[in-house]
Amino acid sequence: MVVALHRYTRSFNMARNEQDLLSTEIVNRGIESSGPNAGSLTFSVRVRRRLPDFLQSVNLKYVKLGYHYLINHGIYLATIPVLVLVFSAEVGSLSREELWKKLWEDARYDLATVLSFFAVFVFTVSVYFMSRPRSIYLIDFACYRPHDDLKVTKDQFIELARASGKFDEASLEFQKKILKSSGIGDETYVPKVIMSKENCATMKEGRLEASTVMFGALDELFEKTRIRPKDVGVLVVNCSIFNPTPSLSAMIINHYKMRGNILSYNLGGMGCSAGIIAVDLARDMLQANPNNYAVVVSTEMVGYNWYPGRDRSMLVPNCFFRMGCSAVLLSNRRRDYRRAKYRL
Numbered sequence: 001m002v003v004a005l006h007r008y009t010r011s012f013n014m015a016r017n018e019q020d021l022l023s024t025e026i027v028n029r030g031i032e033s034s035g036p037n038a039g040s041l042t043f044s045v046r047v048r049r050r051l052p053d054f055l056q057s058v059n060l061k062y063v064k065l066g067y068h069y070l071i072n073h074g075i076y077l078a079t080i081p082v083l084v085l086v087f088s089a090e091v092g093s094l095s096r097e098e099l100w101k102k103l104w105e106d107a108r109y110d111l112a113t114v115l116s117f118f119a120v121f122v123f124t125v126s127v128y129f130m131s132r133p134r135s136i137y138l139i140d141f142a143c144y145r146p147h148d149d150l151k152v153t154k155d156q157f158i159e160l161a162r163a164s165g166k167f168d169e170a171s172l173e174f175q176k177k178i179l180k181s182s183g184i185g186d187e188t189y190v191p192k193v194i195m196s197k198e199n200c201a202t203m204k205e206g207r208l209e210a211s212t213v214m215f216g217a218l219d220e221l222f223e224k225t226r227i228r229p230k231d232v233g234v235l236v237v238n239c240s241i242f243n244p245t246p247s248l249s250a251m252i253i254n255h256y257k258m259r260g261n262i263l264s265y266n267l268g269g270m271g272c273s274a275g276i277i278a279v280d281l282a283r284d285m286l287q288a289n290p291n292n293y294a295v296v297v298s299t300e301m302v303g304y305n306w307y308p309g310r311d312r313s314m315l316v317p318n319c320f321f322r323m324g325c326s327a328v329l330l331s332n333r334r335r336d337y338r339r340a341k342y343r344l
Contacts, residue, residue: 137340206304
């Protein structure tokens with residue numbers, strides 16, 4: 001029955017799509033001069049088939065990828081067919097004996113031609129491999145998971161907020177409404193300091209939370225990949241609002257005693273897109289620095305961004321942001337191809 005219903009639904013959708021491509025038009029044919037309907041107006045229905053909507057039928061993502069591939073490899077796609085055509089025309093005009101004579105007997109006495117051809121071939125191959133972008137691999141990643149005593153459900157979150165004494169009933173009801181539609185589950189984590197009656201948005205508490213989540217994620221990443229912190233050549237850290245001095249990237253370098261010539265970047269104030277920007281920056285750095293590792297750390301400080309007031313527009317981040325951090329290890333070493341999870 002399920003199979004029959006599926007077939008009926010598919011047939012109905014195909015018929016409906018077919019009808020969407022048809023347009024009807026009523027044509028006045030005038031007064032009939034003869035026949036049983038003589039002296040009366042006659043009409044006919046003209047059915048026309050419209051062109052399909054290509055924006056709906058074609059996946060523009062693949063069109064865009066094909067266009068970029070065509071532009072990036074335009075030189076090869078234009079020159080290789082011409083070279084193949086010229087070579088085929090030259091070889092096709094010779095017999096097997098003439099071709100063997102030209103390849104072996106003539107070349108045997110013309111050493112300069114052979115060496116020149118070999119030099120051009122080596123130069124072309126070298127330019128090709130040097131000009132092509134390096135492959136960037138994602139070796140592994142780690143996400144920090146706090147202790148279970150920091151886990152709160154949505155109901156517990158509202159009760160803790162009420163017990164902190166920082167919100168009135170209207171603010172609590174608004175946050176409860178936002179939590180229901182936020183998509184956040186009942187196994188999220190918050191630092192305990194945000195529910196205290198004291199001010200939690202301090203630099204001290206922000207640094208404490210940052211060191212907890214960042215070092216926790218990096219310890220797991222280095223343990224999973226068996227990479228020493230001194231082997232990392234590029235470090236990119238992104239955190240939108242919490243930007244202390246010294247920076248978060250400096251905290252990581254000093255904690256793990258990383259090498260002195262490491263390329264470190266601290267991205268801030270870029271919102272939720274900073275994670276993608278950080279990966280793109282790390283990829284560009286690996287393209288310019290061969291035989292290297294790059295670590296990308298993405299986090300946000302919940303306690304430092306906590307808002308205890310009544311402005312509803314500023315209460316929304318309280319419902320969406322939770323405690324956590326992610327760390328990603330990227331590499332441009334060819335020998336890491338086999339153990340990589342993805343290739344950028």
